[in-house]
Amino acid sequence: MSSITPAPPTATSETTPGDDLPQVPGAPTPTMKPVLELSDLYHRWKGPKPPVLDDVSLTLRAGEVTWIGGRNGVGKTTLLRLAAGILLPQRGSVRIGEFTPSSRGGRYQRQIGFLSAGDRGLQARMRVRQQLDYWARLAYVPRERRAELVASSLRRFGLEELAERRVDRMSMGQRQRIRLAMAFLHEPRVLLLDGPRNSLDADGYRVLGEQIEWVVGRGAVVLWCSPRGEDRVLACDAGYTLEEGRLERVE
Amino acid sequence: MRPWREAMWGIVRRDAILFASYRTQFVSQILGPLFTITLFYYISHLLTAKTIHSPGGYFGFVIVGLVIVQILTLSLGIMPITVRQELVSGTIERFLVSAHGPVNGILGTMLFPLINAMLTGVLMLGLATVIFGLPLAATAVLAIPVSLLGMLAFMPFAFILVALVMAFKQVTSATQFIIAGLAIVGGLYFPIAVLPGWIRWASEVQPLTPATDLLRHLLVNTPLAHSAIVDLLKLVGFVALLLPAGFALLRVAIRYGQRTGTVAEY
Numbered sequence: 466m467s468s469i470t471p472a473p474p475t476a477t478s479e480t481t482p483g484d485d486l487p488q489v490p491g492a493p494t495p496t497m498k499p500v501l502e503l504s505d506l507y508h509r510w511k512g513p514k515p516p517v518l519d520d521v522s523l524t525l526r527a528g529e530v531t532w533i534g535g536r537n538g539v540g541k542t543t544l545l546r547l548a549a550g551i552l553l554p555q556r557g558s559v560r561i562g563e564f565t566p567s568s569r570g571g572r573y574q575r576q577i578g579f580l581s582a583g584d585r586g587l588q589a590r591m592r593v594r595q596q597l598d599y600w601a602r603l604a605y606v607p608r609e610r611r612a613e614l615v616a617s618s619l620r621r622f623g624l625e626e627l628a629e630r631r632v633d634r635m636s637m638g639q640r641q642r643i644r645l646a647m648a649f650l651h652e653p654r655v656l657l658l659d660g661p662r663n664s665l666d667a668d669g670y671r672v673l674g675e676q677i678e679w680v681v682g683r684g685a686v687v688l689w690c691s692p693r694g695e696d697r698v699l700a701c702d703a704g705y706t707l708e709e710g711r712l713e714r715v716e
Numbered sequence: 717m718r719p720w721r722e723a724m725w726g727i728v729r730r731d732a733i734l735f736a737s738y739r740t741q742f743v744s745q746i747l748g749p750l751f752t753i754t755l756f757y758y759i760s761h762l763l764t765a766k767t768i769h770s771p772g773g774y775f776g777f778v779i780v781g782l783v784i785v786q787i788l789t790l791s792l793g794i795m796p797i798t799v800r801q802e803l804v805s806g807t808i809e810r811f812l813v814s815a816h817g818p819v820n821g822i823l824g825t826m827l828f829p830l831i832n833a834m835l836t837g838v839l840m841l842g843l844a845t846v847i848f849g850l851p852l853a854a855t856a857v858l859a860i861p862v863s864l865l866g867m868l869a870f871m872p873f874a875f876i877l878v879a880l881v882m883a884f885k886q887v888t889s890a891t892q893f894i895i896a897g898l899a900i901v902g903g904l905y906f907p908i909a910v911l912p913g914w915i916r917w918a919s920e921v922q923p924l925t926p927a928t929d930l931l932r933h934l935l936v937n938t939p940l941a942h943s944a945i946v947d948l949l950k951l952v953g954f955v956a957l958l959l960p961a962g963f964a965l966l967r968v969a970i971r972y973g974q975r976t977g978t979v980a981e982y
Contacts, residue, residue: 508977510977511976543977550812550813550974551809551813551974552979552980553971553974570815571815572815574814574817577813579809579813583806585805585806585809586806586807586809586810587807588730589805590733590737591733591734595730595733598726599726599727600814602722602725602726603723603727603811603814603815603816604814604815605720605723608718608722631737
C-alpha cells in the first residue's frame with residue numbers, strides 16, 4: 466500500500482442542496498501504465514441462455530475513471546464481481562499487475578476496494594467505527610495505521626458524528642456512506658463501484674466525487690457501473706455500455 | 717502472521733459484539749441448560765440401570781452427554797446457520813473481497829461459537845455441581861485439553877456442513893439429523909452397550925465415542941471402555957484424517973461457488 470502525503474478532502478466543505486454534481490477528473494492525465502486488466506472474460510449462467518459476458522476485455526490505466534452502463538440484468542454486476550475476485554472467470558483472466566484473484570496471501574484483494582450494489586454487506590448491530598475497524602482488519606491494514614485510516618475515513622465521508630451509532634439505526638444514504646468508506650478505507654489501487662450513487666443525497670454525491678478525484682490523483686483507477694447515464698461520473702475518461710455480453714464504447 | 721491473527725481477532729470481536737447486542741440471548745443460554753439439567757436430574761431418580769457404572773449414577777453419566785450435546789449444538793449446529801445468515805446479509809462478500817479471504821473468514825466465524833460452547837459447557841458443569849451436587853472428579857481440569865482435541869476432531873463436520881451451505885445454501889435439517897445421530901451412536905444419553913449389535917459399529921467410526929468416554933472418565937470418574945491411550949490415539953487419528961479433508965472440501969465448495977456464480981446466491 467502506498468502512503469499518503471496530502472490530506473484527503475473532507476466532507477465538511479459547505480454545500481447546498483442542488484449544487485452541481487462532481488466533475489471528477491480534472492486530475493492527472495492518465496499514464497500508460499495498466500493497473501487493472503480484464504482479458505477475454507466469458508461467463509454464462511446456468512440454463513439455456515446466451516453468455517452474460519462474451520470475451521469482454523478492458524484495461525484501466527493509472528489515474529483513469531471508467532463508466533459502464535447498460536440495462537438491468539445485462540451483466541454489469543457480474544463483470545464487477547469478476548473484477549473483484551468474488552466470481553472466478555469461466556474463461557479469460559483478471560489481473561492487477563502480476564496478481565490474480567487466486568494469488569496467495571490476498572495480494573490481489575489488498576489492492577481492490579469494492580462497493581456492491583444495494584445496501585447489503587454491513588454488520589447491522591455494530592457501530593460505525595467498529596464496522597470500519599473490522600473491515601480494516603480483514604483488509605490487513607497494519608495495526609500502526611488502522612486507527613488513523615478509520616478516523617480519516619469517518620472524516621472524509623462525513624461520518625464523524627455517526628461514529629458511535631449502530632448501523633441498523635441509520636438511513637439508507639448514511640449506510641451507503643459507510644459502505645463507500647469501507648471501499649476506500651485501505652487505500653486500494655482499484656475501486657470497483659456498483660451503483661455508488663444509490664441513496665446518496667447531493668452532498669453525499671459531492672463527497673464521493675471528491676474522494677474519487679483524490680484517489681485517481683494518486684494513480685488509482687475507478688470502474689463505476691450504473692444503469693443510467695445520468696448516474697455516471699460526468700467527466701470520466703472512458704464510457705461503455707454492456708449489451709449482449711459485449712462492451713461498446715460511448716462518447 | 718500478525719495481520720492474519722488480527723483479522724481473526726476482529727471476527728471474534730465482531731461476533732462477541734453481535735452476541736452481546738441481543739441482551740436476552742445470554743439469559744436464555746443459561747436458563748435453557750439449567751432447565752435441561754433439572755429435567756434429567758429428576759429423571760435420573762427413576763433410573764437404576766446396572767449398565768451405568770458412574771459414581772454419580774445416571775445423572776453423573778448423562779450430564780457429560782448433555783454438556784457435549786450443548787457444545788455440539790452451539791458449535792457444529794450453529795455454524796451452518798451463521799454462514800447462511802452471512803450469505804443472506806451479504807457480509808460473506810466482505811470475506812471474498814478481503815485480503816483475509818473466504819476460507820480464513822469462515823474459519824474465524826467458527827471461533828466465537830466454539831469459545832461460547834466451551835464456556836457454556838463449563839457453566840453447565842458448574843450448575844450441576846453447585847445446585848445438584850454432581851460429584852466432579854479431581855481430574856476434571858484435564859477435560860479441558862481433551863475437549864479442545866475433541867473439538868478439533870469435530871471441526872471437519874462443521875467444515876462439511878458449511879461447505880454444503882456454500883454449495884446448496886440450506887442444510888439446517890441435515891445438521892439436526894447429524895447431531896441426533898451422533899448422540900445415539902456416541903452414547904451421550906445411554907451406554908453404547910444397550911444398542912443393538914448391527915448399529916454398534918457406528919460407535920467406532922466417529923470421534924464422539926472416544927471423546928465422550930474420556931470426558932466421562934475425567935469429569936465424573938466413569939470407568940473407561942478402552943484405555944485412555946487408545947481413546948486419545950483415536951481422537952488424534954480422526955483429527956489427522958478428517959481435518960485436512962474437511963478443510964479441502966470447504967475450499968472446493970467455495971471455488972465451485974465462485975466458478976459457477978452461486979457464491980453470491982442465497
